[in-house]
Amino acid sequence: MTHCVTIAGSDIAFDCADAESVLDAALRAGIELPYSCRKGVCGNCAGRVEAGEVEGLAGASMRNEACLPDQLLFCMCAPRTDLAIAPVSWRRVDPAARKRFQAKVFRNQLVAPDVSVLQLRLPAGQRAKFHAGQYLQVDVGNGTTRCYSMANAPHESDALTLHIRHVPDGAFSARVPGLQQGDLLDIELPFGAVTLDSASARPIVFVAGGTGFAPVKSLIDDMAKRRVVRPITLIWGARRAEGLYLRPAVARWQRQWPDFRFVAALSDGAAEEGDDAFAGRVDAALAAHCPDLAGHEVYACGSPAMVHAVREMAVGRCGLEAAGFHADLFVEGPAMQTTASGAPTPA
Incomplete structure (x- = not known):
């Protein structure tokens, strides 16, 4: 059985099956709501149900x-009746x-002891x-996929x-060190809606943990290409300095934007000379270097635990409005597969 879902205050309506999430049905209909992980972890897709009844998809929270x-x-919501919803934002795609x-595979470089850059x-x-x-899948x-953010800019x-x-023992990452030039990979893209508001001029703080730097690099390179002018701070965290594996990119941004601020947050090790360094985790570095985030935007990319800690610090202690926090969580395990009808389903 299908139900009609409408977006409050608009003429948008789409069908959603009993066992289908509202997000998946919207995407299938060409309506993009904010989302990232599609696993109930990041919280990007949170919105209100104005009318109707829903239940957890397959009993999920x-x-x-x-x-x-x-x-x-x-x-994580499946309809029990027709619905009216109020997402934070939406757009036609x-x-x-x-x-x-x-x-x-064109190039496979080991850039840190446990990180490869795959072109x-x-x-x-x-x-x-x-x-x-x-990101792409x-x-x-065996019918499963893994998700990775594009680190290059769209141009x-x-x-x-x-x-x-x-x-x-990663299903794909464990194979990456052995990939050779010319090897073939089946991919699908794009997924995700953690993108910049091009109309905003508010100061922006990027917080990346480890390879959470990948989507941040894409975002900042795109800003550089479009010659965006707004205050930018990057806090990049790793255990040791070697985990900050693409320093030339940071140096390039510092040349383009003289006021670009870079903070190396190292939980176990010393920073390199010239760093605005912090000994500790990225959430603590955020509080130390950006204690007042009123009127800012924060983009946090990394593990669920890291993003949760940064969210708590930014919104709970540093005065960031909840709507100004954007998250791209790296959740291990199977991604969502797409059925022949185009509707994503759990892998």
């Missing part, structure tokens, strides 16, 4: 700590924009359309760059 008291996670490619080339004459901050076989659309941390 419909709330997490990122939800305001009147919000539910649209990625072309459902056909998501494409599958067979990409070829992929698309077939001749083909280009990938995506927004800075979005790699088919790892570099004939190639894709991924930053991959080696996870012991």
